[in-house]
Amino acid sequence: MKVLVPVKRVLDYNVKARVKSDNSGVDLANVKMSMNPFDEISVEQAVKMQEAGTASETVVVSIGPSKAQETIRTGLAMGMDRGIHVETDEDLEPLAIAKILKAICDEEKPELVILGKQAIDNDYGATGGMLAALLDWPIGSAANSMKLAGSDMTVVKEVDGGLQTVKLTMPAIVTTDLRLNEPRYASLPNIMKAKKKPIDAKTPADYGVDTKPRLKTVKVTEPEARKAGIKVEDAAQLVDKLKNEAGVI
Amino acid sequence: MAILVIAEHDNKSLKDATHKTVTAAAKMGKDVDLLVAGKGVKDVAAEAAKVAGVRKVLTCDHATLERQLAESMQAVIVPLMDGYDAVVAPDTTTHKNYMPRVAAKLDVQQISSVTGVEGADTFVRPIYAGNAMATVKSSDAKKVVTVRTTAFAAAGDGGSASVEAIGDPAGPFKSEYVSEELTKSDRPELTAAKVVISGGRGMGSGENFKLIEGIADKLGAAMGASRAAVDAGYVPNDWQVGQTGKAVAPALYIAVGISGAIQHLAGMKDSKVIAAINKDEDAPIFQVADYGLVADLFKALPEFEAELEKAGY
Ligand SMILES: Cc1cc2nc3c(=O)[nH]c(=O)nc-3n(C[C@H](O)[C@H](O)[C@H](O)COP(=O)(O)OP(=O)(O)OC[C@H]3O[C@@H](n4cnc5c(N)ncnc54)[C@H](O)[C@@H]3O)c2cc1C
Ligand SMILES: Nc1ncnc2c1ncn2[C@@H]1O[C@H](COP(=O)(O)O)[C@@H](O)[C@H]1O
Numbered sequence: 001m002k003v004l005v006p007v008k009r010v011l012d013y014n015v016k017a018r019v020k021s022d023n024s025g026v027d028l029a030n031v032k033m034s035m036n037p038f039d040e041i042s043v044e045q046a047v048k049m050q051e052a053g054t055a056s057e058t059v060v061v062s063i064g065p066s067k068a069q070e071t072i073r074t075g076l077a078m079g080m081d082r083g084i085h086v087e088t089d090e091d092l093e094p095l096a097i098a099k100i101l102k103a104i105c106d107e108e109k110p111e112l113v114i115l116g117k118q119a120i121d122n123d124y125g126a127t128g129g130m131l132a133a134l135l136d137w138p139i140g141s142a143a144n145s146m147k148l149a150g151s152d153m154t155v156v157k158e159v160d161g162g163l164q165t166v167k168l169t170m171p172a173i174v175t176t177d178l179r180l181n182e183p184r185y186a187s188l189p190n191i192m193k194a195k196k197k198p199i200d201a202k203t204p205a206d207y208g209v210d211t212k213p214r215l216k217t218v219k220v221t222e223p224e225a226r227k228a229g230i231k232v233e234d235a236a237q238l239v240d241k242l243k244n245e246a247g248v249i
Numbered sequence: 250m251a252i253l254v255i256a257e258h259d260n261k262s263l264k265d266a267t268h269k270t271v272t273a274a275a276k277m278g279k280d281v282d283l284l285v286a287g288k289g290v291k292d293v294a295a296e297a298a299k300v301a302g303v304r305k306v307l308t309c310d311h312a313t314l315e316r317q318l319a320e321s322m323q324a325v326i327v328p329l330m331d332g333y334d335a336v337v338a339p340d341t342t343t344h345k346n347y348m349p350r351v352a353a354k355l356d357v358q359q360i361s362s363v364t365g366v367e368g369a370d371t372f373v374r375p376i377y378a379g380n381a382m383a384t385v386k387s388s389d390a391k392k393v394v395t396v397r398t399t400a401f402a403a404a405g406d407g408g409s410a411s412v413e414a415i416g417d418p419a420g421p422f423k424s425e426y427v428s429e430e431l432t433k434s435d436r437p438e439l440t441a442a443k444v445v446i447s448g449g450r451g452m453g454s455g456e457n458f459k460l461i462e463g464i465a466d467k468l469g470a471a472m473g474a475s476r477a478a479v480d481a482g483y484v485p486n487d488w489q490v491g492q493t494g495k496a497v498a499p500a501l502y503i504a505v506g507i508s509g510a511i512q513h514l515a516g517m518k519d520s521k522v523i524a525a526i527n528k529d530e531d532a533p534i535f536q537v538a539d540y541g542l543v544a545d546l547f548k549a550l551p552e553f554e555a556e557l558e559k560a561g562y
Contacts, residue, residue, distance in 0.1 A: 016511055017380040038493075095359075120378065120493070122376050123375065126359045126361060129345075130352060133349070133351075140424070144486065158342070163429070164316070165426075178480065179486060214357065214388055215360065215386065216388065218371065228536070229538050238542050241540050242522070248443075
């Protein structure tokens, strides 16, 4: 079974986003960028399936600027077989990403696509569901665990009330949640090996899909800051403050 | 502008998230209809008809909708959209699951987890774990919107909408429900509670969450957690508060043994009052806390409970 894993290059999760002074967006100049953490979990899952013999080929895809190649290399160093880089300097919306991924799926014919449940920069959480609809495939969102049995995939999903198990008929889409696995660190030899793995260079035009943005960013602003509070001496004072000053208990 | 709001319910009763979503939708336009899709939802539909400001309630009552799985919800909603300019749903996991499918089928860019509605096509939403707020204007013919319900007040009762049944969703579907393992609790729901008390890695074990339980009992609070506490297996996954867990905005949020990583703050910094107990006086949580107690939680929590008791709780 061929497994496709789309990965996004995003502001590193440890870096606090700064709003640009002209309110046009978030400042991404000279800041650390990394693979979206959920996508690392997807890559780990694909590599595990390869090691277990359930995945025959694993392909990592990223749509983004030339530096997105580094993100693909990270996936290759973790153990993916080959990469596809769709180069664009535009920050495409999930709908456009999903359309490109649909075109890639039509070509590559994977049986499973594993995406992150959300990209931690734009926090849309939309691409996986959109791709599933465009392909008319079933989806298991926010996977806590997944297991292949014949032509079915059983996915335990994280839902608001706890856990829910669904059965998907392959081919299928899975989006990953935090507890699916713990992504490995690439070893130095594997990083070296990854340099020789092939990456196809593409552009959105190759797929002939309409990537025009549907949303116009009017402005990006800082959230309202909370004012600094006080330190209380002990539990008694805490109860007193909550009751008599804040009036919240 | 006709807007279809999708109701949050458990086939038995209508959830407060619905009322809050109606408030958000009403800011987009005045013709707001509610869709109740599920199995055996007669009572839910009757409740829905009473929500103030709702024009009409549509019900789709079918076995395949019992769990509102993605494909069946898509099959119900997409055909209805000929008659609507927008579809709006709460951003709970049920709706997050199928709304992107609906958006893609309608060839629309979904606008996720909005915290502000500035008209029929302009929305405010947090990005980068809430470290920035984006105002976006949609040029799509139809809008597909999910709503962060904690940002909106609940619509009241007093409406008397008509109820109309619609046809069954057309299958076949390639996914099926197998089972569910729901966390049982008599406490208020995390996203709707007036007081939330959360524990982090500092709690040290699941057993130690008992220290929080007594306090939650006294305050009628919901219990939450940081990702670290969930990952460590102290508490169930659905307790996670944060960027990639639940967003809460109670009157009081108490963080215990939580450092205050940006991903955690994203889910609770809109709380009215924040209190924090942490033994590290430099913990980032204190930068957002109205009341900070620098103390060992194993000493502070029993004292806090005793003080509450003294104060009559
Ligand atoms: C993609 C991604 C998504 C994430 N999503 C979320 C999310 O939704 N929600 C979330 O919470 N996190 C999320 N995180 C994780 C986040 O970055 C932090 O790792 C996490 O919030 C830390 O949890 P913590 O504060 O409990 O643990 P720690 O950071 O380890 O802090 C423990 C705190 O407990 C204090 N402490 C220890 N012992 C005691 C004691 N005896 N008495 C008093 N205080 C004590 C310590 O001083 C410390 O401040 C995410 C991370 C990533 C990469
Ligand atoms: N530019 C991109 N290139 C490749 N995959 C992407 C890209 N953007 C989003 N994705 C995938 O879609 C998931 C969800 O992203 P989003 O819908 O933007 O929150 C990510 O975790 C990735 O798996």
